[in-house]
Amino acid sequence: MLRCIAVDDEAYATRILAAYIEKVPFLTLAGTTTKPLEALMWVQEGRADVVFLDIQMPELTGLQFLKLCGPKCKVILTTAYPEYALEGYEHDVVDYLLKPIAFDRFLRAAQKAYALLTPPAGASAAPALAAPPVSLPPSPNYMFVKGESKNKFQRVAHADILYIEGLKNYVSIYLPGQRLVTYQSLRELETQLPQPPFLRVHKSYIVSLNYLRLIDDNTLTIGQETIVVGETYREAFFKIIRER
Missing domain, CATH: 2.40.50.1020 (LytTr DNA-binding domain)
Known part of the structure; x- marks a missing residue:
């Protein structure tokens, strides 16, 4: 089970991410916040395996957050601005989700994080364990x-x-x-x-x-x-x- 936090200066965006996290059996929600400094403290305390991180935030940008948190957790960037994709990958992020985020795209990013963080026991050189299959829920009609x-x-x-x-x-x-x-x-x-x-x-x-x-x-x-x-x-x- 991967512990996840969602960080975005818009509370509505964190609620969407929280709902997505709760749908995936191998993810658990460790917290949501609109304050990146609070999220950084959580990461430093070891409370998260994966951070879903917005880039454009007034208090601390996502890219600044990446530099400060280092390798303590895996990061999946979320943003409405595709021009930040290349710079994000230079910081070794797991994936880059462009808003509005569809659930199937979110799920693929979560499976990447699972594969990176869950290697088979006693086989460190072997390929990472595939994430368990997850059925997609029906698309909303609104x-x-x-x-x-x-x-x-x-x-x-x-x-x-x-x-x-x-x-x-x-x-x-x-x-x-x-x-x-x-x-x-x-x-x-x-x-x-x-x-x-x-x-x-x-x-x-x-x-x-x-x-x-x-x-x-x-x-x-x-x-x-x-x-x-x-x-x-x-x-x-x-x-x-x-x-x-």
């Missing part, structure tokens, strides 16, 4: 989207989403009679949605096939809105439409 303040999130059922429009660093999520604007990229949301019924049809649009009422050549009608299928997405889109 997601949480960021609100106008740092720690505000709104639950949105997948079944209620008509389509999503990308607006640079923001997206507009269109629901029946409602429009939500959230500070996320269209690419981030695309990874959280089941495909199908959700399909990327344009660099700026994801649509739900459940609400698609008319296809006229390359033009889609959802409610009162018309959306053009981008050239890059046409072949994949019409292949799925023909199969359904």
